Amino acid sequence: MTAVDPHPGPLPRQRVTLRPWLLSLPALVLFAAVVVTPLVMTVVLSFHDFSTMGGIKPVFILKNWHDVFTDEYYREMFGRTIRIALWVTAICAVAGAPEAYILSRMSARWRGIFLLAILGPLLISVVARTLGWALLFGGATGVVNQALMKLGLLSRPLPFMFTETGMVVALSHVLVPFMVLSVWAALQRLDPQVENAALSLGASHATVLTRVVLPQAMPGVLSGAIIVFSLAASAFATPAIIGGRRLKVASTLAYDEFLNTLNWPLGAAVAVLLLAGIAAIVFGANRLVERRYASVFE
Amino acid sequence: MSFLVLDKLTKRFGDHVAVDALSLAVEQGEFVSLLGPSGCGKTTTLQMIAGFVEATSGSATLEGRDLLSMRPAQRGLGIVFQSYALFPHMTVTQNVAFGLEMRGVSRAERESRVAEALALVGLAKLADRYPRRMSGGQQQRVALARALVIRPRILLLDEPLSNLDAKLREEMQIELRQIQRTVGTTTLLVTHDQAEAMALSDRVVVMNAGKVEQVARPDEAYERPATPFVAAFLGKTNRLMVDGAEVTVRPERIRFCNEGSGMPGRVAARIFQGNHWLYHVDTGSGRVIVIRQNAGDAVPAEGDNVRIAW
Amino acid sequence: MSRNGPLALAFHAAFVTFMVAPIAIVVLVAFTPEGFLSVPMTHWSLRWFRAIAGYPEFIEAFWSSLLLGALSSAIAITLSVPAALAVSRYRFPGRQALTALFLSPLMIPNVVLGIAFLRFFTQVGIGGTFAGLVLAHVVIVFPFALRLVLASATGLDRALENAAISLGASGFTVFRRVTLPLILPGVASGWMLAFIQSFDEVTMTVFIATPGASTLPVRMFLYIQDNIDPLVASVSAVVIAVTLIFMLLLDRLYGLDRLLSGRGRD
Numbered sequence: 001m002t003a004v005d006p007h008p009g010p011l012p013r014q015r016v017t018l019r020p021w022l023l024s025l026p027a028l029v030l031f032a033a034v035v036v037t038p039l040v041m042t043v044v045l046s047f048h049d050f051s052t053m054g055g056i057k058p059v060f061i062l063k064n065w066h067d068v069f070t071d072e073y074y075r076e077m078f079g080r081t082i083r084i085a086l087w088v089t090a091i092c093a094v095a096g097a098p099e100a101y102i103l104s105r106m107s108a109r110w111r112g113i114f115l116l117a118i119l120g121p122l123l124i125s126v127v128a129r130t131l132g133w134a135l136l137f138g139g140a141t142g143v144v145n146q147a148l149m150k151l152g153l154l155s156r157p158l159p160f161m162f163t164e165t166g167m168v169v170a171l172s173h174v175l176v177p178f179m180v181l182s183v184w185a186a187l188q189r190l191d192p193q194v195e196n197a198a199l200s201l202g203a204s205h206a207t208v209l210t211r212v213v214l215p216q217a218m219p220g221v222l223s224g225a226i227i228v229f230s231l232a233a234s235a236f237a238t239p240a241i242i243g244g245r246r247l248k249v250a251s252t253l254a255y256d257e258f259l260n261t262l263n264w265p266l267g268a269a270v271a272v273l274l275l276a277g278i279a280a281i282v283f284g285a286n287r288l289v290e291r292r293y294a295s296v297f298e
Numbered sequence: 299m300s301f302l303v304l305d306k307l308t309k310r311f312g313d314h315v316a317v318d319a320l321s322l323a324v325e326q327g328e329f330v331s332l333l334g335p336s337g338c339g340k341t342t343t344l345q346m347i348a349g350f351v352e353a354t355s356g357s358a359t360l361e362g363r364d365l366l367s368m369r370p371a372q373r374g375l376g377i378v379f380q381s382y383a384l385f386p387h388m389t390v391t392q393n394v395a396f397g398l399e400m401r402g403v404s405r406a407e408r409e410s411r412v413a414e415a416l417a418l419v420g421l422a423k424l425a426d427r428y429p430r431r432m433s434g435g436q437q438q439r440v441a442l443a444r445a446l447v448i449r450p451r452i453l454l455l456d457e458p459l460s461n462l463d464a465k466l467r468e469e470m471q472i473e474l475r476q477i478q479r480t481v482g483t484t485t486l487l488v489t490h491d492q493a494e495a496m497a498l499s500d501r502v503v504v505m506n507a508g509k510v511e512q513v514a515r516p517d518e519a520y521e522r523p524a525t526p527f528v529a530a531f532l533g534k535t536n537r538l539m540v541d542g543a544e545v546t547v548r549p550e551r552i553r554f555c556n557e558g559s560g561m562p563g564r565v566a567a568r569i570f571q572g573n574h575w576l577y578h579v580d581t582g583s584g585r586v587i588v589i590r591q592n593a594g595d596a597v598p599a600e601g602d603n604v605r606i607a608w
Numbered sequence: 609m610s611r612n613g614p615l616a617l618a619f620h621a622a623f624v625t626f627m628v629a630p631i632a633i634v635v636l637v638a639f640t641p642e643g644f645l646s647v648p649m650t651h652w653s654l655r656w657f658r659a660i661a662g663y664p665e666f667i668e669a670f671w672s673s674l675l676l677g678a679l680s681s682a683i684a685i686t687l688s689v690p691a692a693l694a695v696s697r698y699r700f701p702g703r704q705a706l707t708a709l710f711l712s713p714l715m716i717p718n719v720v721l722g723i724a725f726l727r728f729f730t731q732v733g734i735g736g737t738f739a740g741l742v743l744a745h746v747v748i749v750f751p752f753a754l755r756l757v758l759a760s761a762t763g764l765d766r767a768l769e770n771a772a773i774s775l776g777a778s779g780f781t782v783f784r785r786v787t788l789p790l791i792l793p794g795v796a797s798g799w800m801l802a803f804i805q806s807f808d809e810v811t812m813t814v815f816i817a818t819p820g821a822s823t824l825p826v827r828m829f830l831y832i833q834d835n836i837d838p839l840v841a842s843v844s845a846v847v848i849a850v851t852l853i854f855m856l857l858l859d860r861l862y863g864l865d866r867l868l869s870g871r872g873r874d
Contacts, residue, residue: 027691030746035747039724041724041727102620131844177627182869230715234717235811236811240833258726264727271723272720371776401776448775
């Protein structure tokens with residue numbers, strides 16, 4: 001019974017309203033208790049007061065929020081966070097999109113191997129991956145630095161650890177698979193015959209790329225960019241390891257407040273601002289992309 | 299009292315009436331087709347009888363018992379779905395035996411009844427095959443066996459042949475008819491293919507936009523359509539204005555005749571269809587479709603001036 | 609036969625090197641016989657793997673992570689199967705919102721979740737316990753499990769369940785004999801992907817872990833803050849090995865690209 005009924009369903013209608021809620025109940029309870037409640041509590045926490053003597057005082061003040069928005073120190077943190085996120089997004093787009101395209105033009109066997117090589121790292125702990133960068137470029141003992149100095153190409157090791165450049169490079173490595181994934185998914189939906197049609201009408205390969213493939217792959221690039229940006233802005237382990245205590249971003253700042261300074265309310269404010277900022281940017285960007293491309297896809 | 303009685307069966311989805319007060323009486327052992335275009339309500343009717351869609355109003359009784367108050371699992375109907383819906387993780391034997399398992403039939407009896415059903419549809423050799431290793435036609439037979447083995451009071455077929463290619467479809471139509479005659483199960487077929495409905499059924503129920511246009515034997519409905527819709531839906535038909543009155547004529551009833559009689563026209567298109575020629579003739583009363591048997595003789599060509607009569 | 613020109617292939621080679629180099633170097637350094645990192649490497653030794661034995665906190669954290677991963681994935685899968693069935697089978701008001709809620713941990717930065725859990729657990733009194741870790745990880749991995757089970761469930765031909773019902777099967781029998789066997793690939797892969805996500809997770813866990821209840825990634829992270837040496841490289845190599853096994857399994861079953869975009873096999 002799959003054909004014409006506009007409202008298909010496996011069971012008579014009177015059961016539909018209750019069943020799905022009963023089925024989702026365990027998960028729903030879990031989420032209400034362990035997701036919604038803690039988040040609400042965190043927002044509330046950001047309005048509390050803190051002193052090194054008295055600890056957390058459950059009052060309602062705007063001090064933390066005022067500090068976060070006006071203090072130069074925090075402005076610099078958030079500025080750095082966004083700056084790094086933008087750089088990472090740009091690099092991932094420029095590197096990941098062409099790579100996805102190259103992959104799509106490979107024979108099946110090679111494609112499978114390389115997809116594994118490129119997407120596999122996503123499943124490997126970010127700590128291990130970032131450690132690799134530290135081992136490669138970490139000061140004088142970094143493997144690449146050692147090799148280049150031994151070969152006489154360098155007199156001093158390339159600065160990497162505790163630099164923003166290092167953070168950008170390592171984060172790009174961690175996040176570019178998401179871009180490849182997103183563009184890859186978009187390219188999968190392409191009808192290969194469309195490229196052939198363009199060629200048959202006299203277009204050069206370059207034209208096919210820019211006028212036929214790229215516009216269709218764009219939604220993939222854009223949604224990949226949104227994913228990469230939000231992950232880069234909220235990244236923790238990589239900035240912590242590469243940037244260290246000197247170069248903080250929003251996440252490591254929050255960590256510092258929570259586990260070192262113990263100023264939980266301030267840390268909560270930083271975290272909530274990070275969440276709200278990312279949510280706003282992601283939501284807004286998604287709307288833009290959908291509106292721009294809605295007519296093409298559905 | 300009839301075997302299956304549908305009385306003013308209605309289904310409304312919000313403002314849209316999918317099935318409008320459908321009433322029908324089906325006798326035991328009859329093969330009845332619900333025929334109509336997409337959206338006419340035939341599938342919805344079947345779903346209501348099966349219990350997968352709840353009726354808005356009306357009743358359905360089977361052997362005098364109220365069908366609609368029973369849960370789908372209790373109605374004891376045999377259903378062949380359009381996609382066959384064979385359990386992909388079970389072999390043919392396990393698929394066919396499933397309904398018997400649900401009824402608590404003993405293993406020995408299950409085995410013999412399954413073997414019987416598979417023999418009936420000609421698939422005894424594929425008993426241990428998995429559905430994905432079978433052709434569409436074979437899968438369709440398994441679905442039929444699975445529905446029949448439980449000895450249902452009614453067999454419901456939802457466009458069972460629509461996924462088969464033309465030749466296979468014709469063969470299956472004949473087989474389906476023979477099986478139904480052998481087993482004698484009351485059968486309800488849903489289809490949009492008028493040729494199929496006419497070939498298989500004792501009676502056809504022609505539906506349009508939720509309403510029944512005509513219930514009759516196939517030849518009756520064809521020769522004496524009750525409404526213009528039925529006339530146009532079953533086979534091909536011509537509707538012409540002749541001397542101020544509207545006339546409907548079947549294409550096969552029109553012949554080419556000599557000068558001096560009939561209506562003049564010009565052959566606009568001629569299509570060869572194997573055992574007959576299909577003509578589109580432009581006349582003063584409009585375009586007329588003519589079917590001319592292929593008797594191996596000379597026939598008018600495209601562009602010829604002809605005269606037609608019936 | 610590749611349709612890529614030499615320029616494209618050169619770019620591709622550089623890209624793949626970029627992706628693999630850090631991971632390869634970790635594994636290489638793990639096998640160094642020296643106490644520091646040096647190139648070129650002429651010998652290799654298992655010295656640093658043996659040295660792990662002298663760091664019981666790593667070994668204990670390893671087993672903790674394994675148990676945590678297995679347990680939280682199992683719980684997440686158990687909760688996501690009925691949820692996936694609810695969302696894929698029925699159209700009801702609130703369906704979109706419910707799905708969004710269940711997938712929300714993907715949208716919320718793990719750093720924020722870590723903070724939220726820390727606050728919540730401390731207030732409720734389960735801060736610093738293994739149970740707290742499990743609870744937090746169940747939430748984090750739930751969307752991954754759900755996406756894969758959902759992909760399997762929506763790919764299921766609805767007519768199959770109707771067919772079983774028409775043949776006389778009632779609710780739970782339909783689930784046990786027809787639905788579950790057919791969504792099993794989604795369930796198995798969902799469990800495995802959830803396990804990997806839990807096993808790797810550090811950003812959220814670092815907030816709620818304590819010396820008494822910690823995971824391997826957190827221990828590694830804390831160690832790296834103070835020193836970068838072949839020891840942590842060898843621990844990482846072990847982690848990479850474990851992940852590789854699951855990864856190859858999952859790619860076999862599903863294809864990594866489909867898996868990671870949550871679509872599963874058709």
